[in-house]
Amino acid sequence: MNIMVHAPILAIAVPLLGAFALPLFAKVHRNLRDLWGAAVAGFTAAMAVALAVQAFTSGIQVYTLGAPSPTDTVVAGGFPIRIMLVVDALSAFMGLITTVLGLASLVYAWRFLREDQGKTLALTLFFLLWAGIYGLEYTGDMFNFFVFLEITSIAACALVGYRTWESRPPEAAFKTMALYTLGGLLVLLAVGILYGEYGALNIAYLSSKIRGALVDKVALGLLLGGLLMKAGTVPAHMWAPDAYGEAPAQAAIVLVGNTQASLYGLWRVLFTLFGGALFAPQVGWLVVALGTLTLLVAVLMAVIQVDLTRLIAYGAVSQIGYMLLGVGVGLTVLSGRPEFGLVAIRGGVFHMLNDAATVGLLFLAAGAVYRAVGSKDLRALGGLGHDLKWTGGFFLLGALALAGVPPLNGFASKILIYQSSFQLSPILAAIAVLGSILLLAVFVRAFQGAFLGPRLTKAEPAPLSMLVAMGALAVLVIALGLVPGFFLEHLVNPAADALWRGRDLYLAAVLGG
């Protein structure tokens, strides 16, 4: 059996199995649990990477469940009745981001989590969330998209609130669950409308049939509402600082991946399912306007935060604004396809990778601070740089990268967004630059408050596994910044092209012809 043929389903099924089997292994011995977790994570990562290599080199990978052969996509009459996984360059790109975040989270969690504070539960929920995110990114079916959306929602909320011995995490989890439930219902209603109209759930098939009827528009509106909320777009972003702020660090970094998977879902709906140009430019302008509002509101809220993780959370929400702005500019001009539209999408897509590395690094560094001194309150912190030298360095690196300071990775993607949004409207570029300046001010304040000044309290340095996880992300931040052209050419450009002109290839790969 050629295992690589089954890579799409294995990347989802193995972490799912891993999640449910992990508590059983923990019952036997904690070392067996850790060994099982490492084996599952290693295998899943290998599948995701191999799948990405296949998608980038050989084109779109299609896997049909229940068919005599996984490549039998349609039954007689050309109808795709079976559940399908479709991995194009964008899905593969997202899978790589999920892999990086998942591995960093797991390595960090090894010493960060304590046995008497629900380590087995946290690891179980992590694998469940990881499987759900991969499923969201690889599925070619709208109902399965909803199912994976729900899996990620439940696992994410449980990860936020499992520390029931504290008062704030369960409250944050409840608020997040309320919003995720609403978003899930909106998506389910849209899927139901599309199924009622066309009798199908396959994304490619639906895309070939949608012509812009009234029900199509209602379905698009519902999907926009649900997915924009789950991506943390202003004004429906308020759950995000609560969830990110109260989640333990190893969970917060995966929540970043979860949010990005929702953004991916939004891109898939707008560009593939609804054909991009069908509702452009007004939907493009909506995405641009919401992106600009998101980055500005989030960064202004970050200015006044005194809780370190909530401050980073608002910084993370502001980055969602940049991604929406970049891809939104591309969507707005999709009909005419000027060159700057493609540059904008590349900027938005590249920023997803950069955001994952930098925000992930910041959350991990903040987690190390909390572990060391038991506080996240910037009014009480100070002088931690004396004891947490590596953590302070990683935090500073992440902060500068997130603010878009050259030559780090944040600048590389932001310059693409600045210049392309300037072509659409100089005001957009001005707001985007203003957001970055404010973000720099915010993180200078956070770094000064936490790490500089005289030593206020003795802090315990982070263990090696936590430093390794932070170090790996730091290396990625530096590499993405110093050689952006390499990553753009091999990863970002194919992913952006999948949005810009990849719909026909996607439909052909699934439906044939």
Place this chain on the structure above:
Amino acid sequence: MGLVTGQGYWTPLIWLALAAGVTALAWLFWSRGRRTYKAGTEQDMPFLSGERLPEGVHVGSHHLYWGFVEGLKPILDRLVGFHSGVVVDYVAWTVVLLAIALVVVLT
């Protein structure tokens, strides 16, 4: 290794070379300065605006940008008011977002 931005070109290696040049220039100026600095003397005393402060004082991060925050207080107060922490308000804002999306799509 750089990237084409559509309107120009960005290469971090040239930026780093320029940064190294500026650093070398700064070092040159510094190296030609006075050599009377003595570590461990009162020259090491922390001070703020010329005012001597006792050792161990940390200017907390919430003191930074006080003027900026005060200047933007009308806007920030409004924003904080929106972030009420009440889940019903969160749902209401999501409904507002949904309404905006539906209006844009249906018109």
